[in-house]
Amino acid sequence: MTRVPLFSGSRVPLVxxxxxxxxxxxxxxxxxxxxxxxxxxxxxxxxxxxPGLAGRAAARARxxxxxxPRSLPLPDAPNDPRRAALAxxxxxxxxxxxxxxxxxxxxxxxxxxxxxxxxxxxxxxxxRARDFRGTVVVHDAAAAALRRLELRGAPPVHIHExxxxxxxIVSVTAAETSERGGASVLxxxxxxxxxxxxxxxxxxxAPSLSPTGxxxxxxxxxxxxxxxxxxxxxxxxxxxxxxxxxxxPWSKAGIETVSKxxxxxxxxxxxxxxxxxxxxGMARELNEVAILAGPPAVWHAEALLRGV
Numbered sequence: 577m578t579r580v581p582l583f584s585g586s587r588v589p590l591v592x593x594x595x596x597x598x599x600x601x602x603x604x605x606x607x608x609x610x611x612x613x614x615x616x617x618x619x620x621x622x623x624x625x626x627p628g629l630a631g632r633a634a635a636r637a638r639x640x641x642x643x644x645p646r647s648l649p650l651p652d653a654p655n656d657p658r659r660a661a662l663a664x665x666x667x668x669x670x671x672x673x674x675x676x677x678x679x680x681x682x683x684x685x686x687x688x689x690x691x692x693x694x695x696x697x698x699x700x701x702x703x704r705a706r707d708f709r710g711t712v713v714v715h716d717a718a719a720a721a722l723r724r725l726e727l728r729g730a731p732p733v734h735i736h737e738x739x740x741x742x743x744x745i746v747s748v749t750a751a752e753t754s755e756r757g758g759a760s761v762l763x764x765x766x767x768x769x770x771x772x773x774x775x776x777x778x779x780x781x782a783p784s785l786s787p788t789g790x791x792x793x794x795x796x797x798x799x800x801x802x803x804x805x806x807x808x809x810x811x812x813x814x815x816x817x818x819x820x821x822x823x824x825p826w827s828k829a830g831i832e833t834v835s836k837x838x839x840x841x842x843x844x845x846x847x848x849x850x851x852x853x854x855x856x857g858m859a860r861e862l863n864e865v866a867i868l869a870g871p872p873a874v875w876h877a878e879a880l881l882r883g884v
Contacts (some may be wrong), residue, residue: 581824585842586851590835601827606813608863612657616664616808617868618882623806623870624878631744632804633672637743640680641665642761643690644749646698654816656698657864661810662748663704674744679710682738686764686771690714712871713738717768725766727794735772739799742835745874747807751879754783757809758876759792762799783880796872811866818859843863 579590579634580599593599609615620629624852645658669679683691683699685701691714700708715736720804722734739762741743749757755777776786800876816822821837823830834840843851866882 579833579835580831581840586848586855588834588840589844595745601665601816601831604826605816605863606865608813608865609657609867611639612864612867613659613664613667613702615864616661616869617668619664619808619867619869620668623875624868625870626806629668629806629869630672630808631668633674633744636677636678637674638680638741638743639667639669639674639744639746640682642682642684642737642739642745642747642765643699644756644761644764645683645685645688645689653840653860653862656862657812658748659699659701659704659812660752661808661867662746663700665746665748665808666708666710669746676709680738680742680801681708681710681712682736682765683712683714684761684765685717685737687717687768694831715765717771718767719767719807722767723760725795725798727798730791730794733763733791733795734767735770735795735799736765739765740802743803743809745799745803745805747805749876750810750812751876751883752812754880755786755788757879758789758807759796760876761787762872763788763792766795783877800871806874807872807875808874809868810864811868811870811879812881813865815860815862818861821858851871 577595578593578597580593581588582591622628634780641662643662649800666679670676681699685691699705699750721737721739723737724732726732749761751757770854774791775785777786778786779785796805806855821830823835825831825832832855843854846854866879868879
C-alpha cells in the first residue's frame with residue numbers, strides 16, 4: 577500500500593492508496609523563456625494578427641497601458657514574470673518615441689478592492705517603479721467621472737477616462753482563465769454595474785459562450801474604433817516549490833521527500849493560522865513559457881490554448 581502526502585486544507589497528511597490505484601500528478605515544469613524582455617519585443621513586432629506596435633505607436637502619441645492586479649499564484653511568487661513583461665512594454669513604447677511622460681499606467685481591478693500602495697509597488701520591480709515618470713492611476717468602479725462608451729449590439733458602458741483620452745491602448749495580462757486576461761481587463765476598467773451585468777458562464781468548457789467574454793469583446797471593439805488597441809499575453813507555468821521541496825507534487829522524488837519530512841509532521845500539529853503562515857512563506861517560483869501579442873481577443877484565446 578502506497579502512502580502519498582496530499583494537501584487537505586492547510587495540513588499535509590499521508591493518504592493511503594491501494595496498490596492498483598493510479599496517481600495523477602501535475603505535469604512537470606515547462607521550459608521557461610530565457611529573456612522576457614526580448615520575447616515581449618519580438619511579440620510586439622510580430623503579433624498574431626494585425627500590425628506590430630511600431631505601426632500603431634506614433635511619436636508624441638499618448639499611450640495607456642492597462643494591467644490587472646496580480647492574482648496568481650496564491651501564495652505569491654517574488655519572480656512574477658508580469659513585472660518584467662510590463663517593463664519591457666514600457667521600454668518598447670519609449671523606443672518608438674512614446675515618452676514616459678505621455679504614458680499612463682491604469683490598474684484595472686474590476687469589482688475587487690482598489691489596489692493600495694502594496695499592490696502598486698508589486699506591479700513593477702522597485703528600481704523600475706522609481707524610474708517611471710509616467711502617470712499611474714487606479715480604476716474606481718464606483719467613480720462618478722467614468723465616460724460613456726457606446727457598444728454595437730449592447731447597451732453602453734461607462735469606462736475610465738484614461739481609455740478615452742489616449743491614442744494607443746496596450747493591455748498587459750496573463751492568460752489565467754477565459755474570463756480573466758485579454759479583453760476582460762478592459763471590462764474591468766468599467767463601472768461596477770457594467771462589470772456585474774453579464775450572467776454567469778453556462779460552462780467553463782465553452783468560453784466562447786461566456787457573457788463576460790462577449791461583453792468584454794464588445795468593449796474592446798468599441799475602443800478600437802476610437803484608437804489603436806493591442807496587448808501582450810503571458811502564458812504562465814504552474815507555481816512551483818523551490819528549495820528543499822522542489823519537485824513536489826509532480827515528481828516521485830519530491831513526493832518522497834515530503835513524505836519523510838519532519839517539517840510535514842510538525843506542520844500538521846500547528847494551529848491553523850500558523851500552518852497558513854508557514855505554507856504561504858514557502859519559496860515558490862513562477863515562470864513564463866510563451867509571450868503573445870496582437871488584438872486582445874486573438875492572443876488571449878491562443879495563450880489559453882498554449883497554457884492548457
